[in-house]
Amino acid sequence: MSAREPALRRLRSAPWLKTAPLERVFAALDADKAATRVVGGAVRDTLIGMGSAGVEIDLATVLEPDEVMERARASGITAIPTGIDFGTVTLAHGGASFEVTSLRHDVETDGRRAVVRFGSDWAEDAARRDFTLNALYCGPDGELFDPLDGIGDCLDRRIRFIGDAATRIEEDRLRVFRFFRFSASHGGEHFDPDGLAASAAAANQLGPLSAERIGHEMTRILGLPRCAKTLRTMVEVGIFALAPDVLARLKSYESVAARPELTGRLAILAGDNGPQALKAHWRLSNAVVKRTESVAAAARLIADGHLAEAAYRHAETLIAAAGVAASESGWTPAELQTAEQKLAAFAPPAFPVTGALLMKQGFTSGPALGALLSRLETAWIASEFNLTRDDLLALARKEQG
Numbered sequence: 001m002s003a004r005e006p007a008l009r010r011l012r013s014a015p016w017l018k019t020a021p022l023e024r025v026f027a028a029l030d031a032d033k034a035a036t037r038v039v040g041g042a043v044r045d046t047l048i049g050m051g052s053a054g055v056e057i058d059l060a061t062v063l064e065p066d067e068v069m070e071r072a073r074a075s076g077i078t079a080i081p082t083g084i085d086f087g088t089v090t091l092a093h094g095g096a097s098f099e100v101t102s103l104r105h106d107v108e109t110d111g112r113r114a115v116v117r118f119g120s121d122w123a124e125d126a127a128r129r130d131f132t133l134n135a136l137y138c139g140p141d142g143e144l145f146d147p148l149d150g151i152g153d154c155l156d157r158r159i160r161f162i163g164d165a166a167t168r169i170e171e172d173r174l175r176v177f178r179f180f181r182f183s184a185s186h187g188g189e190h191f192d193p194d195g196l197a198a199s200a201a202a203a204n205q206l207g208p209l210s211a212e213r214i215g216h217e218m219t220r221i222l223g224l225p226r227c228a229k230t231l232r233t234m235v236e237v238g239i240f241a242l243a244p245d246v247l248a249r250l251k252s253y254e255s256v257a258a259r260p261e262l263t264g265r266l267a268i269l270a271g272d273n274g275p276q277a278l279k280a281h282w283r284l285s286n287a288v289v290k291r292t293e294s295v296a297a298a299a300r301l302i303a304d305g306h307l308a309e310a311a312y313r314h315a316e317t318l319i320a321a322a323g324v325a326a327s328e329s330g331w332t333p334a335e336l337q338t339a340e341q342k343l344a345a346f347a348p349p350a351f352p353v354t355g356a357l358l359m360k361q362g363f364t365s366g367p368a369l370g371a372l373l374s375r376l377e378t379a380w381i382a383s384e385f386n387l388t389r390d391d392l393l394a395l396a397r398k399e400q401g
Contacts (some may be wrong), residue, residue, distance in 0.1 A: 003155045012142035014046045016055050021094035021203040026140045028075035029061055029068065029100070036061040036100070037122075037137040037145060044133050048155050048186070059100045060137065062120040065089050070102050076268060087118055106130070123147040130168055130175050131182060132160050147215040157189040165198035173206050176239065177217035182219055185228040191233060203238035205392075215282030221263035222269075228254045246271065249327045256333050257323030263288065267296040268327065291317060299324035302339060308384045310344035317344050351377055352389040353396075363400070372396060 002067040016022065017038075029036040039060040046055075059290040061068060069079040069088045078092040087102035102118045103125040119125070122145065126135035132150030144151065153160050159182045161168045161175075169175050183191050206214075221227050228251040237240050242250075249268050254260050266288070270278050280282055280370045284292075298314035298321030299308070314321060322343060353376055355369055363369055376396060380387045387395075 004151060006176075007049070007151070007155055010049060011043065011046050011138055011144055012036070012389055014042075014142060016042060016046075016057060017138075017140065017142050019096065021096035022057060022098070023140065024075065024093055025059070025072070025077060025091055025100075026333045028071050028077055029059070029063060030071075031140045034139060034155070037139050039137045040129075040134050043138050043144070043153055044186075044237075046153065047136065050186075057096075057098050059098055059099055060122075060125060062103055062122075064102050064118050066158045070380040093113055093349040121325075122301070125215045127162060128171075128180060130172075133158075133161060133182075133186065133290035137393050157187050157190070158192060159183045159195060160192050160194050161198070165194045166191075166201065170200055173202060173209055174213050174217065176202055176206060177214060177221075180230050180234055180239070181217055181221045181224075184224050184227045189226060190235075195239065196233070200237035202209060204329055206239070211281060214281045214283060215374075218282055219262055219284070219288070222265040224261060226254060227265075232394055242269070252330070256331060258317055258324045258335050259319065260323065261320050262325050263292040263317070266292040267299060267324050280397065292322055295320045295323075295324060299328065302343070303329050307339070307342050308348070311343050312348040312381055312385075315348070346384070348385055351380060353377075353380075353392045357389075358396060361396070363396065372399065375399070 004351045019218055026032070026036065031037065031208065036059055038057055040058050040329060042055045063071070065081065065084045065087055066089075069081065072079040072089075072091050076093070080092065082088055082090040082099070083101075087258060088102050089100050092102055093097045103120060104118050104124065122137070126137075126147045129135045131153075132148055133154040135146075135148050135150050136154060137145040137147075148162060149390040152158075158178060161179070179195050179199050180191075184196075198334045221230060228247070231242065232247050232249060234240060235247065246268065246378075248264060253264060253268060257264065264285075266275055266278060270292065275284065275289045275296070279286075279289045294314050294317040298310045298317050301310035301314070302318075302322055302325035310321065311318060313380070319340070322336060322340050325339070327330070331339070353373065355365070358369060363372070379395060380392060
């Protein structure tokens with residue numbers, strides 16, 4: 001039996017097709033009359049058997065945006081004109097939300113954005129998309145609609161541009177980054193030769209892309225389970241520059257860490273410059289930067305053997321940090337596992353001495369008291385949290401003389 005039939009059965013029986021919010025949207029937008037279909041990721045990932053937990057469902061429709069909003073609201077569905085100039089409306093119902101985009105074709109493009117015209121031709125809509133495995137549709141019955149015969153590429157995990165790769169990239173140069181992201185996430189880090197050649201040819205034409213758009217794609221790449229080969233290939237074709245030792249550390253991190261993650265890779269990429277430089281370059285969120293700083297700091301402590309301090313100061317990022325430390329120190333997976341076991345054994349309690357307690361013991365408030373507290377905390381950590389409050393007060397009195 002070919003892989004196609006089981007894949008089609010998976011699509012027809014996909015649980016997300018039978019959820020009440022989607023059925024309500026389908027009914028409102030005349031999906032039974034083939035006016036509206038699910039498109040892209042949900043269809044693609046169901047066909048190839050990738051996990052569907054929390055699947056995002058996007059819809060394409062022959063209805064124009066104003067009619068989508070009118071029909072949705074008439075059915076009690078919230079309609080938000082999130083990208084109405086480009087034909088996109090967000091519908092929300094029953095705790096779920098769906099992006100609904102009217103069929104369209106590009107009238108004019110400049111490599112960053114397109115002037116679009118709405119239409120009713122499904123094949124034309126498919127032809128303006130990026131990759132064949134993203135031009136797959138299905139209606140409420142789960143029957144595949146595949147105007148470009150992209151199911152073969154989908155099941156073969158081949159990331160192939162629709163039509164001429166250079167033309168697709170010229171329409172939107174962000175597709176270079178999407179080519180590498182999908183090659184990593186869905187293509188097993190194999191690169192379609194035509195797509196790779198076209199991406200290399202466009203490498204020096206990516207300047208007009210905004211930092212936000214590039215950063216969005218790069219963080220999605222860096223958050224994948226495997227991407228070291230993809231990053232190396234991007235460097236080789238001139239998408240960006242990374243030193244050989246950084247590439248080697250990224251590969252090592254991926255090979256030894258049980259769960260490589262975004263902030264671990266960002267910590268390696270940031271190096272001695274820190275993640276603030278990456279924040280400006282890729283418009284990283286404050287939360288991502290803060291976690292990356294914690295990962296980097298904890299990794300330095302772990303690599304230097306200060307496991308207790310790492311466990312105390314950076315409990316939330318220890319796993320990512322241990323993998324980064326291993327990549328920096330050239331540890332084997334067994335050595336990393338030993339370090340992780342030691343880290344897991346620590347359960348640091350709250351520091352048992354406070355400034356108020358010291359003042360009750362006769363110490364004077366002020367900068368000197370803060371410095372004393374810091375020294376006591378350092379000693380307590382070095383004891384692996386074994387010094388008691390009385391031990392620490394004795395040390396404080398000894399210092400006071």
